[in-house]
Amino acid sequence: QLSRAVETRPTREHRPQLSDLRECVPGETLVVLGDGRRMPIRELVGTAPEVLAVSPDGKIVTAKSEKIWLVGVRPVFLLCLASGRVIRATERHRFLAARGWETVSELSVGDRVAIARRLPEPAFPDSWPDLRVTLLGQLIGDGSYLKHQPLRFTTSSEENSRIVAEAVREEFGGDVKRYAGRGSWHQLLISGNGNRSHPEKLNGWLRELGIFGQRSYEKRVPEAVFRLSNRQIALLLRHLWATDGTIAPRGNGRGSHSVFYSTNSPRLASDVAALLLRLGITARISSVKKGNYRPNFLVGVSGANDQRRFLEAVGAAGPRAPQAERLRALLVGGRPNTNVGRSAHFKFVPSRALLAEYAEILRDEELYARATSDLFWDRIVAIEPDSEEEVFDLTVPGPASWLADGIVSHNSGALEQDADLIIFLYRPERYKEQSEIPPDQQNLAEVIVGKQRNGPTDTVRLTFIPQYASFENRVESDRQPY
Structure with missing residues (x-):
C-alpha cells in the first residue's frame, strides 16, 4: 500500500x-446522521x-x-x-x-464524484x-434576532x-407592534420575551435552537429542523x-426559468441545499461578489424535473404564490434537460430514464444500478x-462509507482497521543527504511491523545493498569484539 503521507509531514521525521494510512477530514466536516442532523465530526469524537x-x-x-x-x-x-x-x-x-473509490491525490479536475441525490426522512x-x-422560516429569512436588540421582522409583504x-x-x-417604513416596507417589533438574564417565549426558543445572536452572514438552519418530517x-x-x-x-x-434562494450566509446556503435533498431536489450553490461587500450565495433549482418537483413538494407562499402558479403552467409538458443550470462546468449528462433504457437493451446490471441509484x-x-x-477519522463497518454533507466519502481508517498485517519499509537515505546520515545508519533499512493481529x-x-537492490542481515557497528 503506497502512501506519500510521509513526504508531506511538516517535520523532518x-x-x-499507521496514521499515514488513515483517510482524514477536518473537524468542521458535516457527518449526515441517521436522524437527519448534520453534525461536525469533531463533535462526534468518542461516540x-x-x-x-x-x-x-x-x-x-x-x-x-x-469509532x-x-x-x-x-x-x-480543498x-x-x-x-x-x-x-x-x-x-x-x-x-x-x-471509476470507483479514488483518493484526493488520484482525482483530477473534470472527474466526477458521487453526491446524494436525495436524503431519506x-x-x-x-x-x-x-x-x-x-x-x-420567515425569521431566518427576514428576521433579526441579535443580542442586546429587540426581535424584529422587516418586510414589504402583507402576507408575510x-x-x-x-x-x-x-x-x-408575544406582543407585536408595527412601524411604517419607506413605501410598502414596514417592521414588526416583537416584545414580551423576557430579558437577558431570563429569556422567555420567542427569545428563549431561539436560544434553545442555538441560533440567537446570529448576524445575517452567520445565519443557519437549526440542527433540530433536520429531525422534522x-x-x-x-x-x-x-x-x-x-x-x-x-x-x-x-x-x-427567452432564457431559463429561475428558482433560487439568496443569502449572504454560506452556511445557510449549504443548509437550504441539504433540506432540498430531503425532498429529492438537487440544488446548485453559486456566489456573486460586488465590490467590498460580502459575497451573496444563490441556491438554485434548475431543470424542468427539479423545478416541477420543487413546486409539488415545496410550493409557494405569500408573494411567491402567483409566480409559482405561472411557472407551473409553463412547465406542463416541458422537456427535461439534465444539463440546465449546471453551467459550463458540466458537459452533457444523459437522463436517468435514458440510462435505464440502455441498461435494459444491453442487459447491463451495472448500468441499471447507475440509472436507479x-x-x-x-x-x-x-x-x-x-x-x-487537526483531522479526524470515522469508521463504518458494512457499507464502508458515509456522507460528508451529502458527498459520498469512504470508510476512513478502513485499511488500518481491516488489515491483519501491516508492514512498512523505511530507508533514511530516501529522505536525507548522505552527509546527514550517521555512519552507523549508512545503507540502513528498517522493516517496521506496524500491526499484526495475531x-x-x-x-x-x-x-540495503543498492547495487543489487537486495537486503541482508545487518551487523551493527557498535558490537564489541570478543
Whole structure:
C-alpha cells in the first residue's frame, strides 16, 4: 500500500506510521446522521452514532459507525464541485468517483464524484406545531434576532407580516407592534420575551435552537429542523422562499426559468441545499461578489424535473404564490434537460430514464444500478492545497462509507482497521543527504511491523545493498569484539 503521507509531514521525521494510512477530514466536516442532523465530526469524537451510508448498489442506507477519533495535524486539500459544494480532506482520503473509490491525490479536475441525490426522512421524525415551523422560516429569512436588540421582522409583504404576527401571538403570546417604513416596507417589533438574564417565549426558543445572536452572514438552519418530517421541512422552505427566494418564469420564451434562494450566509446556503435533498431536489450553490461587500450565495433549482418537483413538494407562499402558479403552467409538458443550470462546468449528462433504457437493451446490471441509484455525479472543478489542521477519522463497518454533507466519502481508517498485517519499509537515505546520515545508519533499512493481529509488533534493521537492490542481515557497528 503506497502512501506519500510521509513526504508531506511538516517535520523532518519521515519514518512511516499507521496514521499515514488513515483517510482524514477536518473537524468542521458535516457527518449526515441517521436522524437527519448534520453534525461536525469533531463533535462526534468518542461516540458511535448511526450515519447515512451508500450500499454497493448506490442506495442511501443507515449504518452504525464504529469509532470516531482525532488523528492529528495533517495537510488538507480543498475540492470544489460544479454544484457549488466543497469538501476538504487529506490526500489519502477517498471519494466515490465514476471509476470507483479514488483518493484526493488520484482525482483530477473534470472527474466526477458521487453526491446524494436525495436524503431519506428519519424513521421517527420530530414534530412541531406548523405555526412554529412557518415562523422560523420567515425569521431566518427576514428576521433579526441579535443580542442586546429587540426581535424584529422587516418586510414589504402583507402576507408575510400577517403570518409572523399570528404565529408570535398564538405560539408564544408575544406582543407585536408595527412601524411604517419607506413605501410598502414596514417592521414588526416583537416584545414580551423576557430579558437577558431570563429569556422567555420567542427569545428563549431561539436560544434553545442555538441560533440567537446570529448576524445575517452567520445565519443557519437549526440542527433540530433536520429531525422534522419531510412535510414540515417543505413548510419551512416554503416560508423561507417567501422572504428572500425567487420564482421567476422566463418571459416570451427567452432564457431559463429561475428558482433560487439568496443569502449572504454560506452556511445557510449549504443548509437550504441539504433540506432540498430531503425532498429529492438537487440544488446548485453559486456566489456573486460586488465590490467590498460580502459575497451573496444563490441556491438554485434548475431543470424542468427539479423545478416541477420543487413546486409539488415545496410550493409557494405569500408573494411567491402567483409566480409559482405561472411557472407551473409553463412547465406542463416541458422537456427535461439534465444539463440546465449546471453551467459550463458540466458537459452533457444523459437522463436517468435514458440510462435505464440502455441498461435494459444491453442487459447491463451495472448500468441499471447507475440509472436507479440514489446518487448524482458531480464534476470536480478545482483541487488545491488548503491548510494544515487537526483531522479526524470515522469508521463504518458494512457499507464502508458515509456522507460528508451529502458527498459520498469512504470508510476512513478502513485499511488500518481491516488489515491483519501491516508492514512498512523505511530507508533514511530516501529522505536525507548522505552527509546527514550517521555512519552507523549508512545503507540502513528498517522493516517496521506496524500491526499484526495475531502476533507482536517490532522493527527489524537490515542492510540495503543498492547495487543489487537486495537486503541482508545487518551487523551493527557498535558490537564489541570478543
